[in-house]
Amino acid sequence: MKYCSQCAAPLRLGIPAGDDRPRHICDACGTIHYRNPKVIAGCIPVWNGQVLLCRRAIEPRHGFWTLPAGFMELGETLEQAAERESYEEATARVRIDSLYTLFSLPHLSQVYAFFRAELLSPDVAAGLESLETRLFEETEIPWDELAFETVHRSLALFFEDRRNGAFGLHVETLGPDDRLIRD
Amino acid sequence: MKYCSQCAAPLRLGIPAGDDRPRHICDACGTIHYRNPKVIAGCIPVWNGQVLLCRRAIEPRHGFWTLPAGFMELGETLEQAAERESYEEATARVRIDSLYTLFSLPHLSQVYAFFRAELLSPDVAAGLESLETRLFEETEIPWDELAFETVHRSLALFFEDRRNGAFGLHVETLGPDDRLIRD
Numbered sequence: 001m002k003y004c005s006q007c008a009a010p011l012r013l014g015i016p017a018g019d020d021r022p023r024h025i026c027d028a029c030g031t032i033h034y035r036n037p038k039v040i041a042g043c044i045p046v047w048n049g050q051v052l053l054c055r056r057a058i059e060p061r062h063g064f065w066t067l068p069a070g071f072m073e074l075g076e077t078l079e080q081a082a083e084r085e086s087y088e089e090a091t092a093r094v095r096i097d098s099l100y101t102l103f104s105l106p107h108l109s110q111v112y113a114f115f116r117a118e119l120l121s122p123d124v125a126a127g128l129e130s131l132e133t134r135l136f137e138e139t140e141i142p143w144d145e146l147a148f149e150t151v152h153r154s155l156a157l158f159f160e161d162r163r164n165g166a167f168g169l170h171v172e173t174l175g176p177d178d179r180l181i182r183d
Numbered sequence: 184m185k186y187c188s189q190c191a192a193p194l195r196l197g198i199p200a201g202d203d204r205p206r207h208i209c210d211a212c213g214t215i216h217y218r219n220p221k222v223i224a225g226c227i228p229v230w231n232g233q234v235l236l237c238r239r240a241i242e243p244r245h246g247f248w249t250l251p252a253g254f255m256e257l258g259e260t261l262e263q264a265a266e267r268e269s270y271e272e273a274t275a276r277v278r279i280d281s282l283y284t285l286f287s288l289p290h291l292s293q294v295y296a297f298f299r300a301e302l303l304s305p306d307v308a309a310g311l312e313s314l315e316t317r318l319f320e321e322t323e324i325p326w327d328e329l330a331f332e333t334v335h336r337s338l339a340l341f342f343e344d345r346r347n348g349a350f351g352l353h354v355e356t357l358g359p360d361d362r363l364i365r366d
C-alpha cells in the first residue's frame with residue numbers, strides 16, 4: 001500500500017494518535033488506511049456418506065484437492081459464501097448445516113469457517129477454478145494431495161467425529177508450519 | 184476507492200475475466216483491488232456472575248454500553264483479538280473460554296465473534312475508547328442503552344443459556360433493521 005486510494009497522495013507509515021501500531025496514513029486527505037484479516041468460508045458437502053472435493057485449477061496449490069471454499073464477499077453471510085463457493089467450484093447445490101470448524105491463521109491473517117453440508121444432488125462438475133470434482137469415500141481421500149491444512153484438519157476431524165457419532169464445533173489456531181498449534 | 188494503492192493511477196470499476204462481479208481494476212499496473220468483510224472479535228467477561236460492560240467514548244454509538252470488542256488486527260487469532268480489546272477498552276485481563284456467538288451482518292459486511300470469558304480481576308478501568316466500565320448483574324443490564332444488536336443478542340442468549348444451565352454456540356444472521364433474521 002503506497003498511495004491513498006481516496007486522493008492518490010503518497011502514504012506514510014505512522015502511528016495515529018490514540019493508536020498503538022503503525023498504519024498507512026494519508027497526510028493530504030487525512031484518511032487512515034487499515035488492513036484487516038480476510039474471511040474464507042467453505043463447507044463439507046456430503047452425498048451418501050461421500051465427501052465432495054475439487055481439484056484446484058488455480059494457484060496457490062494448483063492440482064491439489066480442496067473442499068469448496070473461498071473469500072467471503074461484501075454483503076454475504078458466512079453460509080451464503082459457503083453455498084456460493086460450492087456452486088462456483090463444483091456446480092454443487094448444497095444445504096448448509098452447522099458450523100463445523102473455525103480456524104484462525106494468524107501468519108496469513110485469515111479466518112476460515114467450514115460448515116457441514118448436505119449435497120442435494122450428485123450431479124457436480126468442475127467450475128472455472130477446478131480441474132475436476134469427485135465424491136470420495138473416507139478410504140479414498142487423497143490425504144497427501146490436499147491443498148490446505150484447514151482442509152486436511154477439517155476432513156480429519158469430520159471422519160473422526162463421524163466414527164464417534166457426534167459432530168462438535170472445533171475452534172482452532174493453525175500455524176505457519178502447517179502443523180496444528182493448540183492455544 | 185478511486186486510485187490504485189500500488190501505482191496511484193485512477194481505478195476503473197469492471198468485471199475481471201473469470202469473475203462475476205465488479206471490482207476496482209487498475210489498468211496501469213493490472214492490480215485488482217478486492218474489498219472484503221471485516222471481522223470483529225469480543226468477549227463476555229464474567230466476574231462472580233457479573234458481566235463487564237464498557238460505555239463507549241467513540242462513535243458510532245458514543246455513550247452507549249458495549250461488550251469489549253473490536254476489529255481483528257493482522258497477525259492475530261480471534262481469541263487474541265478478543266483478549267486485546269478487553270485490555271484496551273477496560274484494562275481487563277481475561278481468560279478466553281469457548282466461542283459463544285458468531286454473527287454475519289451482511290448489510291455491514293461484518294462478521295462478529297464473541298467468546299465467553301473469565302475476568303481474572305475486578306480491577307478494571309476505562310481505556311481510551313471508553314467513558315466508564317462496570318460490572319453488571321443480569322437485573323442491572325441497561326438493555327435500552329446497549330450499543331449494538333450483536334451485544335444485545337449475545338447478552339440475551341447468555342443469560343437465557345445460564346438460566347438453562349448450558350451454553351451452546353449460536354451462529355446467526357443479523358439484519359439492517361436490528362431485529363434478528365433467522366436464515
Ligand SMILES: [Zn+2]
Nearest residue numbers: 004007026029
Ligand atoms: Zn488521501
Ligand SMILES: [Zn+2]
Nearest residue numbers: 187190209212
Ligand atoms: Zn495500479
